Amino acid sequence: MIAQSEFPHRGRFQAQGGRDDGIEESEPWAQADPLIASDGHRLLNALYEKLIPSDQRLRQNGFDQLRQFINAVLLTRCGHGPIKKSFPRKPNPNNERVDLEISKGLAFVPEPDR
Amino acid sequence: MRLLFPSFLRDESEYAGAESHWRDQWNSISEFERTVKGWKAGWFPPQPFKDANPIFSAVSEKDRKGLRIVQYESTSSNVEFDFWLDSFGGDAASPGAIRELVIACALSVESSQLAVERMASWVSGEIRLVNVSGIPGGYTVVVPFRPQWLDPTPAISPVAHCSSII
Numbered sequence: 001m002i003a004q005s006e007f008p009h010r011g012r013f014q015a016q017g018g019r020d021d022g023i024e025e026s027e028p029w030a031q032a033d034p035l036i037a038s039d040g041h042r043l044l045n046a047l048y049e050k051l052i053p054s055d056q057r058l059r060q061n062g063f064d065q066l067r068q069f070i071n072a073v074l075l076t077r078c079g080h081g082p083i084k085k086s087f088p089r090k091p092n093p094n095n096e097r098v099d100l101e102i103s104k105g106l107a108f109v110p111e112p113d114r
Numbered sequence: 115m116r117l118l119f120p121s122f123l124r125d126e127s128e129y130a131g132a133e134s135h136w137r138d139q140w141n142s143i144s145e146f147e148r149t150v151k152g153w154k155a156g157w158f159p160p161q162p163f164k165d166a167n168p169i170f171s172a173v174s175e176k177d178r179k180g181l182r183i184v185q186y187e188s189t190s191s192n193v194e195f196d197f198w199l200d201s202f203g204g205d206a207a208s209p210g211a212i213r214e215l216v217i218a219c220a221l222s223v224e225s226s227q228l229a230v231e232r233m234a235s236w237v238s239g240e241i242r243l244v245n246v247s248g249i250p251g252g253y254t255v256v257v258p259f260r261p262q263w264l265d266p267t268p269a270i271s272p273v274a275h276c277s278s279i280i
Contacts, residue, residue: 005210011277016200017198052170076162077165078161078162082157083158084158085167085168086216086218088195089167089184089218090186091196091218095198099200101202
């Protein structure tokens with residue numbers, strides 16, 4: 001079995017921050033091929049669905065900005081790691097946020113030609 | 115409050131000016147400490163997106179520590195400044211992870227000064243993450259006592275997301 005750290009393309013989406021200790025949920029990827037943009041959206045949606053509605057609302061702006069970023073990377077093809085970004089860029093009052101981490105490799109590429 | 119490069123997201127020369135400003139602030143921190151601990155600016159390679167997310171980054175592979183500065187447009191007449199600790203490449207307790215200080219602010223003379231103080235404390239090791247409870251994952255941010263951080267002038271209201279100040 002291959003350890004996650006051995007895959008050439010890996011990263012994670014994280015929902016963090018909030019009142020008291022806040023939340024910490026994530027959706028990681030680690031794979032042999034670059035992450036396709038549509039799979040990035042799927043993982044991000046899965047992270048969104050992990051949150052309770054109030055946590056979703058508090059991070060709505062962050063999720064929206066991150067979706068736009070994935071689409072921008074898809075067009076420009078510049079998703080080379082390492083990359084770390086926090087959304088929304090201007091933190092919420094209790095720092096409810098969504099982070100993108102591309103630890104290594106390439107992410108948000110187009111579907112391969114069939 | 116004196117804003118710096120307020121049109122950085124609309125004006126390329128202002129964006130370059132803001133980048134240069136952050137490099138200068140970084141270089142104002144003890145060169146000895148940065149060198150001894152192996153700090154290098156430019157942790158994350160430059161991207162075509164001029165979104166200032168981040169606008170500056172640095173890393174010490176030796177200390178397994180990083181720094182990321184996110185700049186946004188001012189939305190208030192008050193100083194807008196936040197900072198928190200996070201990790202890159204795994205959870206904070208993971209051996210391969212890099213612990214990072216994240217600073218997010220609207221760039222002004224005042225927020226820049228606050229940022230430099232925290233950057234210097236992070237590089238020197240004054241700001242650190244400790245497990246005081248002994249519970250796995252029960253980490254607490256320890257920030258050095260700075261009276262001016264707790265008692266800002268009315269014009270300065272920095273928000274710290276760090277949970278413990280001693």
